[in-house]
Amino acid sequence: MSLLVQKFGGTSVADAERMRIVADSIARSVRRGHQVVVAVSAMGKETDELLRLASEVSRVPPGRELDMLITAGERKATALLCMALHDLGVPADSFTGSQAGILTDTDHTRARIVEVRPDRVRKSLDEGRVPVVGGAQGVSVDKDVTFLGRGGTDTTAVALAHALDADACEIYTDVPGVFTADPRVVPEARRLRRVSFEEMLEMCAAGCPKPAMRSVELARTHGVALHVRSAFTWEPGTWIDEEDPGMEQAIVSAVVSDSSQAKLTVTGVPDRPGIAARLFRALAVRSINVDMIEQNVSLDGTTDISFTVPHDDLDAAWAVVESLRGDIGATGAIADPDIATVSIVGAGMKTEPGVTAMMFETLAAEGINIEMISTSSIRLTCVVRAEVVERAVQCLHRAFELERAA
Numbered sequence: 133m134s135l136l137v138q139k140f141g142g143t144s145v146a147d148a149e150r151m152r153i154v155a156d157s158i159a160r161s162v163r164r165g166h167q168v169v170v171a172v173s174a175m176g177k178e179t180d181e182l183l184r185l186a187s188e189v190s191r192v193p194p195g196r197e198l199d200m201l202i203t204a205g206e207r208k209a210t211a212l213l214c215m216a217l218h219d220l221g222v223p224a225d226s227f228t229g230s231q232a233g234i235l236t237d238t239d240h241t242r243a244r245i246v247e248v249r250p251d252r253v254r255k256s257l258d259e260g261r262v263p264v265v266g267g268a269q270g271v272s273v274d275k276d277v278t279f280l281g282r283g284g285t286d287t288t289a290v291a292l293a294h295a296l297d298a299d300a301c302e303i304y305t306d307v308p309g310v311f312t313a314d315p316r317v318v319p320e321a322r323r324l325r326r327v328s329f330e331e332m333l334e335m336c337a338a339g340c341p342k343p344a345m346r347s348v349e350l351a352r353t354h355g356v357a358l359h360v361r362s363a364f365t366w367e368p369g370t371w372i373d374e375e376d377p378g379m380e381q382a383i384v385s386a387v388v389s390d391s392s393q394a395k396l397t398v399t400g401v402p403d404r405p406g407i408a409a410r411l412f413r414a415l416a417v418r419s420i421n422v423d424m425i426e427q428n429v430s431l432d433g434t435t436d437i438s439f440t441v442p443h444d445d446l447d448a449a450w451a452v453v454e455s456l457r458g459d460i461g462a463t464g465a466i467a468d469p470d471i472a473t474v475s476i477v478g479a480g481m482k483t484e485p486g487v488t489a490m491m492f493e494t495l496a497a498e499g500i501n502i503e504m505i506s507t508s509s510i511r512l513t514c515v516v517r518a519e520v521v522e523r524a525v526q527c528l529h530r531a532f533e534l535e536r537a538a
C-alpha cells in the first residue's frame with residue numbers, strides 16, 4: 133500500500149460530470165489499497181471569473197479580500213468532490229488550506245508556505261477516509277486566508293506530499309505528460325517517460341506551461357517524485373525525479389518556446405561602470421522581472437544593451453528607459469514586442485560539444501535570424517521573430533531527432 137497525493141487541475145473538474153469521473157478514479161485508487169490525499173483546483177475557469185468580478189467592483193482590490201474571494205473557488209471544488217466520493221461509498225473530508233495546516237507568510241495573492249502541520253489530514257487518513265484539500269491556499273501567521281498564486285495547487289500537492297512523506301505526488305492535468313515539444317506545434321512530439329528536476333526547471337523557465345515552476349522547485353528541494361499525467365486518458369505520464377547518475381542523459385530532451393517576452397534595446401550608452409547598474413536598479417524598483425540581457429562589446433566607448441521583459445511589463449519598462457535615457461547618456465531606445473524565444477534543453481548537453489553549432493546551423497538553414505542568445509549548462513536559448521518561432525521549434529525538433537525514442 134502506498135500513500136499518494138493526487139492533484140486535479142481546473143479542467144479535470146470543470147463540471148459535475150468531470151467531477152464524478154475524477155471521484156471514480158480516486159475511488160479506484162482507494163479500492164486498490166492506496167491511501168489518497170487530494171489537492172483540487174477551482175473548477176474550470178472559475179479563478180479567472182472571480183478575478184474579473186473583483187476588477188469590476190474595484191480598481192485596486194485589497195490583497196486580503198482578493199485571497200478570500202479566489203480561495204472560495206477551490207473551497208467549492210473540495211466540497212463537491214467529497215460529495216461525489218460519498219456517493220461512490222468512499223468516505224471523504226473536505227479541508228480548506230487553513231484546516232489542512234498550510235501556514236504561509238502574509239504576502240497576499242502570492243503567499244509562500246512556511247510550514248505544513250497536516251494533523252487533521254493525517255487523522256482523516258488514519259480513519260480510512262480521503263482528505264480533499266483546497267489547492268493554492270493557506271492561512272497566514274496573521275490568521276488571514278491566503279492564496280498561493282496562479283498554479284498554486286501544484287505547490288499545495290507537493291507540500292502535502294512532503295509533509296506526509298507520501299510515496300508520490302501525481303499531478304493530473306489536461307495533457308498526458310511532458311512532451312519533447314508542444315504537440316500542437318510538432319505533431320510527432322513524444323511524451324517523455326522521465327525528466328530530471330534540473331531539466332524540468334529549465335523547461336519551465338523556457339516557457340513550458342506545466343507543471344508550475346514553483347512546485348517543481350519545491351519537489352526538488354524535498355526530493356518528492358512527481359508524476360504528471362492525464363485526468364482524461366489516465367495512462368502513465370511523465371516522471372519528474374532526481375537525475376539518475378547511472379543513466380546516460382539525452383543530449384537534448386526537449387524544444388520549448390516562449391512568446392510572453394518583449395525586447396528593449398538602449399543604444400549608444402557610455403561604456404563605464406554604473407550605467408547598467410542604474411538601469412536595472414530602476415527596473416527592479418518597479419518589480420520588473422528581466423530575463424535575458426545582452427551587452428555588446430564597445431569599440432568607440434559606447435555600447436548597446438538589450439534585455440527582455442514579460443509583455444505585461446513592456447510599458448512600465450519603456451517608461452523606465454525613457455526616463456533614464458538622458459541621465460545615462462543613451463543615444464536611443466527601441467521597444468520590440470514581436471519577439472519569441474526558442475530553447476533546447478538537455479542534461480547531456482553539459483559534456484557534449486557541437487550542440488550550439490548544430491542549433492545555429494539548423495536555424496540558419498531555415499533562414500531564421502538569431503537576435504539574442506543565452507545559455508545555461510543544460511539550455512540554449514535564442515531570441516527570434518515571433519512569427520517564425522513555430523518553424524524554429526519544428527526544425528530543431530527534427531534536427532535533434534526528438535521524435536525518436538531515446
Ligand code: ASP
Nearest residue numbers: 173179268282283284285
Ligand atoms: N485555481 C488557481 C489558478 O487557476 C490555482 C491552480 O489552479 O493551481 O491559478
Ligand code: MG
Nearest residue numbers: 141142173174
Ligand atoms: Mg487552474
